[in-house]
Amino acid sequence: MPKNKKPRGGRPSANFEPRYGAKKTSFHDRHNGGPARDGARDERGGRADAGDRRTAPAAGGYDRRPGSRSAGHRGYRPAEAESGAPKQRWGASERAGRDEARGIRNRAESGRREAPHHRNDERSERPRFNDRPTAGGRFGDRPRRDDRGGQRPTGPGTYRDERGGDRPRFERDGRARRDDRGAGTQRQGFRDNDHRDGGRPGRDDRRGAERPRFGNDRGAERARFDRDERPRRDDRAGDRTRSNDRGAARPERSFDADRARRAFDRDRTQRSYEGGRDERSRPSTGGAYRTERPRPLTSDTRGRPARNERPSRNDWNATSRPASTGAKFAPGDDVVHERLEAKSVAAVEVDGVTFGDLGLGSNIVETLVGMGAATPFPIQAASIPAVLAGRDVLARGRTGSGKTIAFGAPLVERVLQSQAGKRREFGRSPRAIILAPTRELALQIDRTIQPIARSVGLFTTQIYGGVPQGRQVGALKKGVDIVIGTPGRVEDLINQGKLDLSDCRIAVLDEADHMCELGFVEPVQRILRHTADGSQKLLFSATLDREVAALVDEFLVDPAVYEVAGEDQDSSTIEHRVLVIEHRDKADILTSLVDRDGKTLVFARTRAYADMLAEQFDDAGIPAVSLHGDLNQAKRTRNLERLTSGRVNVLVATDVAARGIHVDDIDLVVQADAPDEYKTYLHRSGRTGRAGRSGRVVTLITRQRQRRMTELLDRAEIDAPFENARLDDDVIEEIAGRVPTAADLTA
Template identity: 60%
Template sequence: MPKNKKPAGGRPAKNFEPRYGAKTSYQDRKRRPGESSTGQVGSRSAGHRGHRPGETTDAAPKRRWNAQERAGRDEARGIRTHSRDERPARSFDDRPRRDDRPARSYDDRPARSYDDRPARSYGDRPARSNDDRSARSYGDRPARSYDDRPARSNGDRPARSFDGPRRDDRSARSYGDRPARSYDDRPARSNGDRPARSFDGPRRDDRPRGAHLDRVDRNDRRSFGDARPSFRPDDRPRRDDRPARSQGDRPARSYEDRPRRDDRPARPQGDRPARSYSDRPARSYEDRPRRDDRPARSYDDRPARSQGDRPARSSADRPARSYEDRPRREGTANRSDSAHAPGGSAQRASDAWTRHRENAPVRTAAHEAHVDVVHDRLQAEAVQAEAVAETSFADLGFGENIVRALVDLGASAPFPIQAATIPPILEGKDVLARGRTGSGKTIAFGAPLVESVLRSQAGQRREFGRSPKALIMAPTRELALQIDRTIQPIARSVGLFTTQIYGGVPQGRQVGALRKGVDIIIGTPGRIEDLVNQGKLDLSDIRIAVLDEGDHMCELGFLEPVQRILRHTAEGSQKLLFSATLDREVAALVDEFLVEPAVYEVAGEDQDSGTIEHRVLVIEHRDKAEILDSLVDREGKTLVFARTRAYAEMLAEQFDDRGIHAVALHGDLNQAKRTRNLEKLTSGRVQVLVATDVAARGIHVDDIDLVIQADAPDEYKTYLHRSGRTGRAGRSGTVVTLITRQRKRRMTELLDRAEIHAPFEDVAVGDDVIEELAGRVPTNSEITA
């Protein structure tokens, strides 16, 4: 039973594209360039969705993709990853998929035409149009076409058919070199480490499951060390590369910058401006519970729990956390009830959350760290940014190839969260990590995951049809795709394959890739479980499972599928949970799947950093549309969040009607369109993207400088994630939230919980504040409320 809403008979708000009528790929294809997505044909004026200036401007300047992006594109259709340079390899994959082409090609076409339009509008821009053409003219175009059609690139090229023959050899041939290489580099290391670290389940198997989180609650009260230093921009190597991209450059940017942009994905880590958690503790623990009682905040469950658990535990548990206590704890019986595992191991599991201190390799003389608690729940190992400043990826245990791949991704030196979590992950420990949005979490789990898989296969030949060894799950397809763009180059550097397994696209390619054998799969729960149930995906060899946006994956609709999937993984498989808002919500998974997890976070990391300015505009509901128009009509990339798909779609159309080119991103769009629309914002072909919370987490677009919340979020975590879409790479960004007077109180409480300070301003149509926020008029307008 398809849960997908698209199928016939779905809900009313279903298909938005069909302003054409029933939506089908076929019809999509019929849409003409001159038609607007709203079904209205013809142009109204430049800048309108339906505007069609002329063929000359049709060709929008395209930037070239770097290896990473290409990889992402190649994977867009869920096939095995191949870097573009390795055509032979790629070609293989294409073959089988050809069957899919018919269907796909349709989808893509409409897409293309659509894409071109925006481009045209840009073409009008003096600066760009000229530069682009002269420079790119012919050569680039072909390249461009690639970019636009991520999906197609592989499957659609008939020319590559020649690859067919090779396909069979592929496993042996194409990668033959690499594996060899990588091995060579590591021998020394691998030998030493492997014995201990490898995934030899044995040790893990013994581990009891069901560690209790309860104890952690108590820690909530502990305050964070104020001493936590903030990240220093200097530490971020990548930033240096970006200078060119400043917003002002945009026109010029088109060319030069774009290419670089490609690197961005890798840079997410750069975003870490200084953030201090220091405030949190202050945030009165007390208040929160109450506030949390609100339905929406259910996560924080703290209230409920706190009452029952805290009293008892508080005194008892804390002592336990100290190193010395460890031995004792094992014998402690208080937790044994939960222990299902045999023997004393059960008790040990119960100490999981507290014992990480003793085990965490990160905290050594080199890494000053201290225990702390963020909000409710997780006691984390706070790693000092300075302490790891000198560490290099090689120091952390990566081989030459991986280090090189990381450098190519723009990660020349590990960021704090990476330096903190990589060692324990390589040791095979279960890890929970909290890192600010854009702090480099993907590499933090991705690189060691690749290294671990490599070590586990050292000396072995990668066989055809081998089952995957590692699994990474994300809440949205876009995020899964993005993660693969980062992981794939790293994996490929050592001869490992990754593949995307997510819904919305034909499963043919994905299954085909699995049949050939992949090492790492990255995807969303639905399709993964689907393929498992179909017997097309074997998770029994999964030794490492990662949940990105871990807290979100523990929410209502995700938890159960995720649990079922994790149960299919190898006994004792290592589990990693990452998120910018890791909290007690993950207890459901931690209890069942993690053993003695180490919890990490970076000291001084706080979402409320100096790079993001938060503003709350208190408006009259009747002014909302107009104010949004004014805010969005600006230079610079703007991401608008709406609560529902229908509203997101409506706003996109509204902006378009006002001559502000905008596209939407939400679950009612087909995957091709989703991917395309997001790419449009990334590439700069469109400046405004209106999205639902599908884009709230993880999505990295480097230069969004304004995030507008047309609908205020209900949860503080949502606020943090949405606002985390800007201010990335250490840049400045602004988050504007529109609310009506009635919502003031709720908003105040939410911000309080998010630990974000934002002024509330009463705003009406035409006020200076709007002009200021839109960057049209540099004013010093005072805050009016």
């Protein structure tokens, strides 16, 4: 029996479409006097809408009234009077889409009429995107980047003046070339030759012959190097501070600063092997961040069996020092991790810097404050000015370090600038797109960015799969400024001609390294190719590595690379433990672990196992739900919401929930199956310890797996004790929090 499309009782969908649940007033209700059934007004409505792009396209199709038009027949309904139950099936979302879009339009229009409150004046003075010729031939025959002309916006004004002095510093190692060029053509300059690197040092080697494999065997050396270099966690155990996060509860600045300071020190020690090359004099720039000397990030490909091999997180900066050490990264054999060389900047938080100082307009700043982000986190302080300046940016910030705002806020600012003085036209195509690997993440990003965008009169919409596209298309028809979505549906709509990215000047990839994995890159690449020529690209992730090279090569021009010094696991608030167990005890131990008070997130490797575990917990009297790709979107959303709202305390998920998902108070992450990749470990464990809270991560493994696990943790730079455990061992009680830990007692 084909499940009714209508959600049971119509209620569950409330979670899913909260914004549209309310009563709907149709356009025609308001303008044609009195409610008219969708179908009934077919004739008139159809005509009225004919030239009106505001109407959802799909409307016509099923709007057509069923049944007869003459009174004597079954199914006939009088045109005006009747408000009887319409066919809800498609209607609900469709209408919702229309209504929302209508709202968007109305607001936009009224905003236009009555001098937009949000437009802040000084801002309209700023440079804006040049008008570009409309779409003409953007697909397929779109010129290669070489042809892209100086359409690039010049950087913004104000902060740039103040900060302009800092900027060139990034480019010290031969990159200062940039300064020779007119600011307005900064990007053009880089692409006017074969592969935009002409004589730029540091680029040559990486470009080399379309992929020379260089420095092959040095990888091993490097990896070891890095590991040894890493300071022991114990050294610092005592003064670990709580990590910070974007969430509601923003940690005090003081501690942030403290952390940053220590981070720097640590950083220094870490890199001390670099000797003279790394004097770290760190002259103050007087700005929000200080620029480290440029660090060419060079890596290359070489074969190594270890799939997890990574260039070490200390990393980009510390380890990529080909010039001095000759060492090269040694990424996995099977993955072509190209060099991702670029100068890198370590951001340091400086007291007193505000979002406003970074170049954001007052409305945005206020909104941020309202969201609990009073002052910028390091990653934000570093990347915001660069984004505003129109640069391509690669940024790595630990899980929960505020990446969404780091790209979202300046993105909004920039879109706003690009539209300053223009009216937001009806049906305009989006100016920016943000891509995320999962639907939940796309939703979450929208939740953060939408208020920021709205505060300046811009509109966002989500474009992701698993839900009817009508509403999304409807919103696009009205015109949105910022699209947030997942690759599949985005590409789908592009191909359907319903999403036009030709005017999209900023593209963001969240979880960029993940988006660059096999199977993900291709659609992403295709999507990016649809964006405006020379569009600005921002790549963010907690584990950004050379995996993004494929994209960087094709799409980024002289990217600024940022990471926050000292932002490693050692300074985090997460406690990691590994339980070595007998396989036969696994189920019971898991049940025992999740039988607790706080919120627990359990990761399983497969969907089936996730389901199984959720059921198992449920059967044991512990309410649990699952989250994985086998569930329909409504269930996914609902189940996640159940955890968020606290209706259940246990969520069993596949890696769909590993990245980005923010639930405030998960205090225990259980890995029922150990991850295969260190990055996965980092992302999974990053679901806890957010917002400065403490968190605990426990991984169950069998004895046979110990070695692999050791290696993985090593790469993740995490120190975790391995403990043998049986079903009723105290460790389990302790981890579950049913008995105080030794640490708790001493504390």
